[in-house]
Amino acid sequence: xxxxxxxxxxxxxxxxxxxxxxxxxxxxxxxxxxxxxxxxxxxxxxxxxxxxxxxxxxxxxxxxxxxxxxxxxxxxxxxxxxxxxxxxxxxxxxxxxxxxxxxxxxxxxxxxxxxxxxxxxxxxxxxxxxxxxxxxxxxxxxxxxxxxxxxx
Amino acid sequence: xxxxxxxxxxxxxxxxxxxxxxxxxxxxxxxxxxxxxxxxxxxxxxxxxxxxxxxxxxxxxxxxxxxxxxxxxxxxxxxxxxxxxxxxxxxxxxxxxxxxxxxxxxxxxxxxxxxxxxxxxxxxxxxxxxxxxxxxxxxxxxxxxxxxxxxxxxxxxxxxxxxxxxxxxxxxxxxxxxxx
Numbered sequence: 001x002x003x004x005x006x007x008x009x010x011x012x013x014x015x016x017x018x019x020x021x022x023x024x025x026x027x028x029x030x031x032x033x034x035x036x037x038x039x040x041x042x043x044x045x046x047x048x049x050x051x052x053x054x055x056x057x058x059x060x061x062x063x064x065x066x067x068x069x070x071x072x073x074x075x076x077x078x079x080x081x082x083x084x085x086x087x088x089x090x091x092x093x094x095x096x097x098x099x100x101x102x103x104x105x106x107x108x109x110x111x112x113x114x115x116x117x118x119x120x121x122x123x124x125x126x127x128x129x130x131x132x133x134x135x136x137x138x139x140x141x142x143x144x145x146x147x148x149x150x151x152x
Numbered sequence: 153x154x155x156x157x158x159x160x161x162x163x164x165x166x167x168x169x170x171x172x173x174x175x176x177x178x179x180x181x182x183x184x185x186x187x188x189x190x191x192x193x194x195x196x197x198x199x200x201x202x203x204x205x206x207x208x209x210x211x212x213x214x215x216x217x218x219x220x221x222x223x224x225x226x227x228x229x230x231x232x233x234x235x236x237x238x239x240x241x242x243x244x245x246x247x248x249x250x251x252x253x254x255x256x257x258x259x260x261x262x263x264x265x266x267x268x269x270x271x272x273x274x275x276x277x278x279x280x281x282x283x284x285x286x287x288x289x290x291x292x293x294x295x296x297x298x299x300x301x302x303x304x305x306x307x308x309x310x311x312x313x314x315x316x317x318x319x320x321x322x323x324x325x326x327x328x329x330x331x332x
Contacts, residue, residue, distance in 0.1 A: 048184055048289035061254065062289045065280050090287040092187040129154075 027071050034074060041080050042067060044098065048091045055095075183308045186287050193220075193295065193303050194285035198275040201252050201260060208275050210301055217304075217327050218247040219320070220295040221271070221311075222283065224255045225263035227291040233310035234267045240316050241270035246296070246324055249273045253291050254280040296320065298327050 029035040042056035047063040055063050055070070066087070073083050087095045099105050188194075197209045221237065223230040241248045250271030252260045257276060264274075277283055286295065296305035305323040307315055 051182065061280075065284060069281075069284055089187060090284060091289065092184055092287075094184045 027067075030075070037080070038071065038074060041083065042070060044096070045070075045084070045087065046095050046097050048095060051094070054097070180309055184287075184289070186303070186306045188287055188303050189306060191303060193297050193301050194282070196282045196285065198251075198277050198282060201250070201257060201274040201276040204257070204276070208273060213247075213249065213273070213297070214301050215299055216247060217296065217298045217324070218249050218273075219244065219324075220249045220251050220286075220297055222251045222253050222286075222288050222291050222293040222295075224253045224291045225259040226255065227253075229310045230292045231267065233292050233312075234270075236311050236313055236316060237270045238268050240311075240313075241272075244320070244324060245328065247272045249275065251283075252276040252278075253283055253288065254278065294320075296323050296327070298330075 027035075027038070029038065039056060043054050045055040045066075047053045047055050047058035047060055047066075049060040049062045050058055053060075053063070055066055070083055070087075073086060078086070084096065093099050093105070099108060101109055193210060195210045197207050200206045200208060223233070237248065248271050250269075250273070252274065255276065255278065257278070260276065280288075286293075290308070292310055294307045294311055295303050298304050304327060305320070307319065311320070
């Protein structure tokens with residue numbers, strides 16, 4: 001077992017390196033700035049096949065094809081916005097990790113706010129009820145205090 | 153009343169949870185609705201699988217509706233779908249166009265020899281470039297394209313008997329009603 005460990009480690013290093021080389025193959029970038037731009041752009045885009053990975057990280061064949069396509073479009077002088085538009089036209093807003101604000105995404109953008117407001121409403125109601133309850137308890141009354149149900 | 157409030161909250165959560173499960177059995181969470189639906193299909197020029205020197209273009213196929221089926225020999229789910237296509241192709245009433253996606257031609261030919269060839273026209277996209285224009289991200293995918301070259305219906309994932317009966321055939325019937 002102990003003897004097998006170095007072999008295992010060596011294999012891990014070797015094949016781990018291969019897997020990485022396969023995932024992000026070197027591309028002939030015109031400049032370092034372009035490479036940085038490419039990495040930045042692909043990290044904002046979602047792989048349509050494996051929807052929890054970015055195009056930059058994914059090893060799926062379609063992600064590789066799309067990375068190549070983005071690279072080609074960059075060589076043709078397209079801007080980041082144009083490239084995003086190109087992908088959205090074909091794969092819909094799903095490719096964007098940052099979805100645009102429009103009719104179909106209103107719930108996505110403001111849903112959490114709605115839930116927050118709803119929760120605030122419930123809390124407000126509870127506080128009002130409780131303060132009214134304590135006010136009633138403060139005023140002297142002839143009858144014995146009754147259970148108002150606020151025992152939780 | 154307020155004593156029951158947590159219970160109602162719990163029931164609400166159970167209903168929401170149940171709805172989530174039901175929704176996921178009815179819908180493929182991986183399926184991306186195509187933005188190309190009801191838009192003109194992208195222009196393409198692709199070689200035939202069996203005659204690589206002969207090209208088929210979008211305009212060659214205009215005039216009659218057809219079902220473009222994206223498949224590949226490496227695609228496991230295509231093998232699941234294939235018997236359905238074999239059985240249904242003659243009764244669909246539209247041309248079935250096979251779109252061999254990112255496949256070595258020899259592998260595709262071997263696969264078709266083994267599983268049968270239901271396609272009226274067979275084109276091959278080995279680099280997968282044109283498929284990007286179609287928004288293809290996996291196989292199998294099927295596009296119903298009308299006589300004007302507009303994509304009218306898309307199915308992602310294997311065609312099942314159920315999908316053919318409840319979605320594809322009604323969509324084809326609607327097309328045929330339009331153009332008598």
